[in-house]
Amino acid sequence: MSDQQLKQQIKEMIVERLFLDADPAEMGDDENLMENYGIDSVNLFEIVVGLEEQFEISFEDEDFSVDLFANVNSLADFVERKRS
Template sequence: MAGERLEDQLKNMLVERLMLRMQPAEIGDTDDLIEKWGLESVQLMEIVIGLEEVFGIQLGDDEFSVKKFRTIANIAAVVREKDPNAGVHA
């Protein structure tokens, strides 16, 4: 994933972890993952687990809201808030 934008890393993680039958590039940064792609709340929790494993960030129960996880852009903002250097490669 070196050299990829954080948003692209997130799309790759999403497709891989959720075993989606699509290419990461098909997901727009601002696509509503629930309305456009049919993700359910249990899948959103899998995204949170993926963020913890892939990016090493911890999210408390009070930090989770569906709104924060509806788009790749929103998820990237959460990751950057926790780790401003996430997705940044030399």
């Protein structure tokens, strides 16, 4: 899977799981998710579950940081790191 495919899948997962009224294709890779999409702690939990289920990765306690959930780029980097 290419880097762009991974980011697109992450965007689609976020839009679907958070019931966002947004087009995944129009989400910027470095767009601030919390500020631009009103993502709160409940949403973050959904994103964690979505990433684990879709990409078969597992979060450790130490992984939880606000920076990780900043944008699609940071999430994609995290997924790549976990899968490598």
